Amino acid sequence: MKELSDIVKSWTPAQWDALVRRYLPAEVLTDNFWRGRPGPCPLCGGHDRFTFDNKRGRGDWVCRKCNAGNPKAGDGLELVRCYTGMTYSELWRDLNGERAVPIAPPFTRANSARRGKTEDPATKMRRIAKQWEAAAGLVPGDHAMRYLAARVPGLRAPRPTALRMAVQDYWYDGQLVGRYPTIVAQFTLPDGRMATVHRTSLDPVLPAKATPVTADGEILPAKRNDVSALPLAGGAVRLMQPRDGEVGVAEGLENAYAAYMLFGVPAWNCLNRILLSQFVVPLDLGIHTVHIFADFDKIDPKTRKSPGMADALALEKRLRAEGLRTVMHRPKLRGTDFCDQWRTEYQLRLMSQQAVTA
Incomplete structure (x- = not known):
């Protein structure tokens, strides 16, 4: 068998990303995680102290408090080892196809609540289904519709059956942080099964995302996907019915709607760029x-690639190999998405109409 160093020495950044995806759960691998933004630490549980900076293209990360209150950093191997509790020897055997022990995450503040409950898929599915069934369909003027209208001005789209509205408690680390209007999005696998629900907490007054804050001042994410009953690879939130054999896919909910307004193609959203590449x-x-x-993300200086474009191109290549026709759409300006582009075009249309009227 190859030594661990021999296995990884020629790995590309994409292979290091694949290692992290293999061992860490979907609830950890958020879009903010892959973009290198500060967020919850999967090891110690701190909310905004962990960054997947990937500075060498080897799954690199840093946490400000993981080392007994001091900073700790490492590569993808160290992240997997710390998260799963495996030794390097066990990880080496696993990568060589000789799994020594069942992989389970260690007991940390971040996952202690999950480990205290039954983790079998059936139990998770019941929890997910309960959240979905307790939510109601969207209606004009509700918090969800107001939020989407603010993010995608002038939005006119079929009312989605994959989005519902609920008022939910926001729990963190065993404490009730607040109660918020919440968009509940049904994430569906290619075979039609619901795998999870993605939740976006909204401000009770403003048409904007909520800003949950703990008693000690930690700002928590408004968007959550904390329980998945099934692996998410391949799925999407099916916002609209395909038309004439065509459908579009985007990373986020708002981008899917903005793309629909720009191109008129029914759109689904995949939650993040990694899941987009796996659609x-x-x-x-x-x-x-x-x-x-x-x-159209900015170029990552470590990989010399635009992360969003790289994953979109990977999806395009795979779908074409499967015999499907693809159409790639990219925002006009680097560092923007279709929400940005639609807002600009919408404002230009308004200005043009006002000029004609005048």
Whole structure:
């Protein structure tokens, strides 16, 4: 068998990303995680002290408090080792196809609440289904519709069956932080099964995301996907029905709607760029053409790639190899997404109309 150093020495950044995806759960691998933004630490549980900076393209990360209150950093191997509790020897055997022990995350503040409950998929599915069934469909003027109208001005789209509205408690580390209007999005796998619900907490007054804050001042994320009953790879939030065999996919909810306003193509959202790259076309909907609405991220100096574009191109390559027609859409300006582009075009249209009227 190859030594661990021999296995990883020629790995590309994409292979290091794949290592992290293999061992860490979906609730950890958020879009903010992959973009290198400060967020919850999967090891010690701190909310905004962990950064997946990937500075060498080796799954690099840093936490300000992981080392007994002091900073700790490492590469993807160290992240996997610390999260799973495996030794390097066990990880080496696992990567060589000889798994020595079942992989389970260590007991930390971040996952202690999850480990205290039954973790089997059936129990998770019941929890997810309960949240979905307790939510109601969107209606004009509700918090969800006001939020979407603010993020995508002038929005006119079919009312989604995959989005619902609820008022939910926001719990963190065993404490009730607040109670917020919440968009509940049904995430569906290619075979039609619901895998999770993604939740966006909204401000009770303003048409904006909520800003949950703990008693000790930690700002918590408004968007959550904390329980998944099934692996998420391949799925999407099916916001609209495909039309004439065509559908579009985007990373985020707001971008999907903005792309719909720009191009008129029914759009789904995949939650983040990694899941976008893993999207699988359902076989039973007659889809033959996929429009890919990419985020035109700035170039990552470590990988020399635009993360959003790289994953969109990976999806395009795979879908074409599967015999599907693809259409790649990219925002006009680097460092923007289709929400940015639609807001600009919407304002220009308003200005043009006002000029004609005058």
